[in-house]
Amino acid sequence: MKTYDIVIVGGGPAGLAAAVAAKEAGNDSILILERDHELGGILNQCIHNGFGLHTFKEELTGPEYAYRFIKQVLDLGIEYKLNTMVMDIAADKTVTAMNREDGMFQIPAKAVILAMGCRERPRGALNIPGYRPAGIFSAGTAQRLVNIEGYMPGREVVILGSGDIGLIMARRMTLEGAKVKVVAELLPYSGGLKRNIVQCLDDYGIPLKLSHTVVDIEGKEHVTAVTIAEVGPDRKPIPGTEERYTCDTLLLSCGLIPENELSRSAGVQMSPITSGPVVNESLETNIPGVFACGNVLHVHDLVDYVSEEAKRAGQNAVKYINDGCKNAEASDVIELVATEGARYTVPSTINKSRMDDLLTVRFRVGDVYKNSFVSVYFDDERVMHNEKRILAPGEMEQIILQKKKLDEYPNLKKITVKIEKE
Amino acid sequence: METRELTCIGCPMGCLLTVTLDNGEVTEVKGNTCAKGDIYARKEVVNPTRIVTSTVKITSGDKERVSVKTANDIPKNKIFEVMKDIDAAEVKAPVKIGDVLVKNVAGTGVDVIATRNVEAV
Numbered sequence: 001m002k003t004y005d006i007v008i009v010g011g012g013p014a015g016l017a018a019a020v021a022a023k024e025a026g027n028d029s030i031l032i033l034e035r036d037h038e039l040g041g042i043l044n045q046c047i048h049n050g051f052g053l054h055t056f057k058e059e060l061t062g063p064e065y066a067y068r069f070i071k072q073v074l075d076l077g078i079e080y081k082l083n084t085m086v087m088d089i090a091a092d093k094t095v096t097a098m099n100r101e102d103g104m105f106q107i108p109a110k111a112v113i114l115a116m117g118c119r120e121r122p123r124g125a126l127n128i129p130g131y132r133p134a135g136i137f138s139a140g141t142a143q144r145l146v147n148i149e150g151y152m153p154g155r156e157v158v159i160l161g162s163g164d165i166g167l168i169m170a171r172r173m174t175l176e177g178a179k180v181k182v183v184a185e186l187l188p189y190s191g192g193l194k195r196n197i198v199q200c201l202d203d204y205g206i207p208l209k210l211s212h213t214v215v216d217i218e219g220k221e222h223v224t225a226v227t228i229a230e231v232g233p234d235r236k237p238i239p240g241t242e243e244r245y246t247c248d249t250l251l252l253s254c255g256l257i258p259e260n261e262l263s264r265s266a267g268v269q270m271s272p273i274t275s276g277p278v279v280n281e282s283l284e285t286n287i288p289g290v291f292a293c294g295n296v297l298h299v300h301d302l303v304d305y306v307s308e309e310a311k312r313a314g315q316n317a318v319k320y321i322n323d324g325c326k327n328a329e330a331s332d333v334i335e336l337v338a339t340e341g342a343r344y345t346v347p348s349t350i351n352k353s354r355m356d357d358l359l360t361v362r363f364r365v366g367d368v369y370k371n372s373f374v375s376v377y378f379d380d381e382r383v384m385h386n387e388k389r390i391l392a393p394g395e396m397e398q399i400i401l402q403k404k405k406l407d408e409y410p411n412l413k414k415i416t417v418k419i420e421k422e
Numbered sequence: 423m424e425t426r427e428l429t430c431i432g433c434p435m436g437c438l439l440t441v442t443l444d445n446g447e448v449t450e451v452k453g454n455t456c457a458k459g460d461i462y463a464r465k466e467v468v469n470p471t472r473i474v475t476s477t478v479k480i481t482s483g484d485k486e487r488v489s490v491k492t493a494n495d496i497p498k499n500k501i502f503e504v505m506k507d508i509d510a511a512e513v514k515a516p517v518k519i520g521d522v523l524v525k526n527v528a529g530t531g532v533d534v535i536a537t538r539n540v541e542a543v
């Protein structure tokens with residue numbers, strides 16, 4: 001089998017942008033491995049518009065956004081293999097994959113970029129009591145059925161979870177003639193974008209019930225009705241608040257989780273908060289030369305940020321190879337800590353000698369904060385204090401660190417990001 | 423005098439806007455925290471429009487459906503008429519991004535265009 005400098009696992013927006021950036025940075029030995037029969041990843045089924053406002057200054061649909069990058073990959077002559085499942089990544093960066101033409105094969109690589117995206121949380125984790133009749137789908141599965149296969153899973157729908165995919169599917173199924181009766185959300189706020197709540201629910205008079213959950217599913221063979229109830233602050237159902245809805249379909253939209261089986265078995269260190277790899281300023285994992293970007297690293301809500309992040313992973317992989325695949329000395333490593341409202345940061349460490357002039361640090365908050373401040377501390381000194389009218393768990397936040405500024409603190413050990421009331 | 427309640431979609435604050443109308447003319451917008459909310463409310467109350475996205479049946483292609491969108495936004499109250507025309511349409515592969523698949527959909531003066539390529543097989 002041929003060898004490659006850079007093997008990219010996954011041909012979604014992250015993998016595509018990483019490949020284009022690596023090629024543009026001067027590397028000609030790149031291979032993308034994609035298990036699906038086409039490039040583009042999850043965007044192929046996201047036929048709604050709203051993608052790319054940051055990158056292209058226009059509102060594209062998912063397939064159009066994906067095609068902008070697919071076209072660059074084709075024009076640049078970057079190699080890719082479809083219908084090819086990556087089975088294993090060894091710590092020495094040998095990638096084992098399988099497809100019908102080549103069977104099982106191994107590719108030794110100098111650098112590997114993880115871009116496997118994420119999957120939906122399985123319903124098993126939801127613990128809904130009752131039988132498991134037909135008619136229960138994850139929102140993403142329903143999206144694929146309706147948009148790719150042209151098949152409507154049902155006519156009368158209840159949706160549990162108000163994440164963006166659930167909201168988008170409420171509108172999509174309504175447009176195709178279904179009656180969406182209610183969207184129930186366990187939390188007291190929706191994780192979905194305001195725009196989606198207005199344009200997918202309010203536009204069609206679909207009620208959103210916050211602090212509600214499913215307490216019963218009726219139907220032995222097929223769903224016939226779903227009962228929801230209000231939950232108290234302990235998230236337990238409050239007796240007497242039950243409402244029953246007859247329906248033939250229950251969609252679950254309960255969040256996404258990075259797809260990291262491969263990373264784990266390769267020995268990549270994982271963050272328990274993001275369920276993605278722990279990375280440094282170069283988006284490199286604890287295994288030198290293994291990089292991660294996109295939804296496999298942490299769940300993004302805007303694909304523009306995925307592309308931007310992936311571009312950096314691609315460039316850094318080339319830099320790593322050009323530097324002779326050496327691990328930079330670990331002497332001036334600065335730790336990044338998220339606390340008091342900030343849940344995590346990507347990256348988790350900064351190696352100052354390898355840092356660019358500007359470094360984007362992305363993070364999420366754990367709750368809704370109004371009129372608060374995003375504060376950054378260099379050791380014990382507060383160096384940034386940005387007022388924010390609103391911070392919400394559904395929206396990724398970012399701060400930008402200047403290398404110049406870090407240079408003023410030669411003994412800096414720790415950078416802390418936190419949310420403060422004043 | 424008439425009042426309407428809206429949620430601003432300008433940012434995650436999601437301000438609750440109260441719009442006062444007099445004979446179809448906006449006389450006051452309340453509840454917005456910034457100017458964006460005022461602009462949004464005036465447009466949304468007088469002339470709400472949306473882009474509609476869906477799929478169209480395609481024959482002799484390497485896919486069953488081709489994803490589509492209205493090339494521009496259409497009046498909100500025409501969404502279901504537009505969907506009816508989109509659902510009735512059937513096209514033949516090949517199709518390229520941007521190809522017009524339904525002309526002047528539901529008499530809106532707006533075309534429905536393909537948002538992905540489908541090869542003929």
Ligand SMILES: Cc1cc2nc3c(=O)[nH]c(=O)nc-3n(C[C@H](O)[C@H](O)[C@H](O)COP(=O)(O)OP(=O)(O)OC[C@H]3O[C@@H](n4cnc5c(N)ncnc54)[C@H](O)[C@@H]3O)c2cc1C
Nearest residue numbers: 010012013014034035041042085086116117294295302303
């Ligand atoms: C249902 C849904 C709706 C969304 N809606 C919006 C929206 O409205 N606006 C917006 O900006 N963003 C939206 N997003 C987010 C955006 O689509 C994602 O952030 C983006 O697609 C992530 O890109 P990715 O390349 O990291 O992952 P993906 O697009 O998931 O791509 C990962 C690719 O890796 C492949 N892969 C995985 N494992 C293997 C393996 N072992 N071997 C080979 N290949 C493998 C997969 O087949 C897939 O093609 C949505 C996401 C989802 C899931």
Ligand code: SF4
Nearest residue numbers: 430432433436437459
């Ligand atoms: S009015 Fe301004 S602050 Fe309020 S939601 Fe709209 S854009 Fe945000």
